[in-house]
Amino acid sequence: MKVPRISEAVVRRLPVYLRYLNSLQALHVRTVSSQQLGEALDLNPAQIRKDLACFGEFGRKGIGYEVNYLIEKIKSILKLDQKINVVLIGAGHLGHAISNYNAYLKDNMRITAIFDADPGKVGKKIVGLTIQALSTLSETVKEMNIRIAIIAVPAEAAQAVADELMRCGITGILNFAPVNIRVIEGVRVHDADVTMELHSLAYYL
Amino acid sequence: MKVPRISEAVVRRLPVYLRYLNSLQALHVRTVSSQQLGEALDLNPAQIRKDLACFGEFGRKGIGYEVNYLIEKIKSILKLDQKINVVLIGAGHLGHAISNYNAYLKDNMRITAIFDADPGKVGKKIVGLTIQALSTLSETVKEMNIRIAIIAVPAEAAQAVADELMRCGITGILNFAPVNIRVIEGVRVHDADVTMELHSLAYYL
DNA sequence: TAGATTGTTAATCGATTAACAATC
DNA sequence: TAGATTGTTAATCGATTAACAATC
Numbered sequence: 001m002k003v004p005r006i007s008e009a010v011v012r013r014l015p016v017y018l019r020y021l022n023s024l025q026a027l028h029v030r031t032v033s034s035q036q037l038g039e040a041l042d043l044n045p046a047q048i049r050k051d052l053a054c055f056g057e058f059g060r061k062g063i064g065y066e067v068n069y070l071i072e073k074i075k076s077i078l079k080l081d082q083k084i085n086v087v088l089i090g091a092g093h094l095g096h097a098i099s100n101y102n103a104y105l106k107d108n109m110r111i112t113a114i115f116d117a118d119p120g121k122v123g124k125k126i127v128g129l130t131i132q133a134l135s136t137l138s139e140t141v142k143e144m145n146i147r148i149a150i151i152a153v154p155a156e157a158a159q160a161v162a163d164e165l166m167r168c169g170i171t172g173i174l175n176f177a178p179v180n181i182r183v184i185e186g187v188r189v190h191d192a193d194v195t196m197e198l199h200s201l202a203y204y205l
Numbered sequence: 206m207k208v209p210r211i212s213e214a215v216v217r218r219l220p221v222y223l224r225y226l227n228s229l230q231a232l233h234v235r236t237v238s239s240q241q242l243g244e245a246l247d248l249n250p251a252q253i254r255k256d257l258a259c260f261g262e263f264g265r266k267g268i269g270y271e272v273n274y275l276i277e278k279i280k281s282i283l284k285l286d287q288k289i290n291v292v293l294i295g296a297g298h299l300g301h302a303i304s305n306y307n308a309y310l311k312d313n314m315r316i317t318a319i320f321d322a323d324p325g326k327v328g329k330k331i332v333g334l335t336i337q338a339l340s341t342l343s344e345t346v347k348e349m350n351i352r353i354a355i356i357a358v359p360a361e362a363a364q365a366v367a368d369e370l371m372r373c374g375i376t377g378i379l380n381f382a383p384v385n386i387r388v389i390e391g392v393r394v395h396d397a398d399v400t401m402e403l404h405s406l407a408y409y410l
Numbered sequence: 411t412a413g414a415t416t417g418t419t420a421a422t423c424g425a426t427t428a429a430c431a432a433t434c
Numbered sequence: 435t436a437g438a439t440t441g442t443t444a445a446t447c448g449a450t451t452a453a454c455a456a457t458c
Binding site: 033034035045049050052053057058059060061062063064065 | 413414415416417418
């Protein structure tokens with residue numbers, strides 16, 4: 001296995017491939033070529049082949065890629081073949097909405113704990129999970145071996161939450177708060193700020 | 206004004222600059238250098254200068270950038286100096302959560318209409334907006350001169366909603382549904398699929 | 411076999427970074 | 435003036451695309 005240096009662009013496309021392959025699987029499609037993938041996803045077929053070739057030889061010359069096999073391979077690359085527990089901080093409307101994605105995450109990745117600062121919310125349930133007080137965050141993260149966190153709290157609270165998460169050893173953060181979060185070396189933040197997405201979309205009008 | 210060919214990467218960074226500049230403005234900071242911006246945002250100062258130079262000469266040699274002035278300039282580039290009305294499709298938890306971002310959008314960009322397919326929801330209010338039936342979508346989009354749409358409906362309904370939006374003349378879509386949306390030439394889609402973000406985050410664990 | 415399609419090398423294209431003259 | 439910092443050119447780096455031998 002040669003894993004020299006995978007670019008961020010490649011990693012961002014893998015879930016795109018996976019999502020589309022899942023839809024092919026649901027339609028009982030057996031094999032797919034880079035040509036077909038490229039047309040469906042608006043990508044260059046050579047790029048798709050090159051992306052996949054970063055991780056091994058998954059296709060067959062003259063045939064293409066076997067859908068089921070390629071799904072398994074991509075899942076394995078994304079570590080979705082192991083159990084990955086996710087914690088959600090913030091049980092407002094956004095937190096509720098995000099917890100609904102559990103249905104799509106299926107597999108091994110799941111939101112397994114929800115926290116909120118509001119004592120009025122603690123003890124209530126969202127999709128089967130009891131909202132917990134932030135004071136027990138560290139304990140739960142360790143107990144459940146939680147590795148990824150989703151921040152869905154107001155902008156003002158986001159940095160403090162991130163700091164606490166880093167103290168608990170979290171190394172991946174999906175941040176919905178409309179602020180820059182400062183993190184220490186080794187922690188990765190993906191921004192999911194609706195404001196920024198809309199602002200960049202406006203440029204193209 | 207020389208606007209040769211602005212890369213997507215540049216457009217995606219502009220809202221990042223804007224967000225940070227707004228926070229500086231709130232702290233009454235008057236000027237900022239590309240050096241300082243680079244440190245705060247983890248970007249190369251030369252890149253920041255080059256990004257901004259795509260659109261004009263906004264800084265002063267030896268001084269840096271005047272915060273208020275740069276904010277105005279970036280807003281103007283992103284067309285945030287004009288009124289941009291946004292429609293939200295889907296009034297579930299996610300729709301509720303997204304409509305709360307109106308508070309951060311402030312300025313000229315606002316969600317001005319909300320639609321839902323569920324007759325039980327039509328007529329109810331979210332943050333001051335009455336949920337409307339999808340049958341009146343086309344009418345409202347034209348009347349309000351709505352240009353951007355947010356799709357916050359279940360995966361199964363997303364493509365049909367997108368098709369209808371394109372018929373209404375929408376050219377920018379922010380898609381929260383975990384599916385590939387196919388669009389016609391000239392329509393831009395930004396994906397905000399929580400599933401994909403979490404999957405790519407998992408790679409780095 | 412002939413046609414299709416991969417994996418990979420080479421060519422192209424574009425984006426990032428470095429360096430520096432201009433100038434506040 | 436001396437120090438700081440821009441805007442911009444040139445150098446570097448990396449990513450995308452084209453092309454094709456290998457082979458199913």
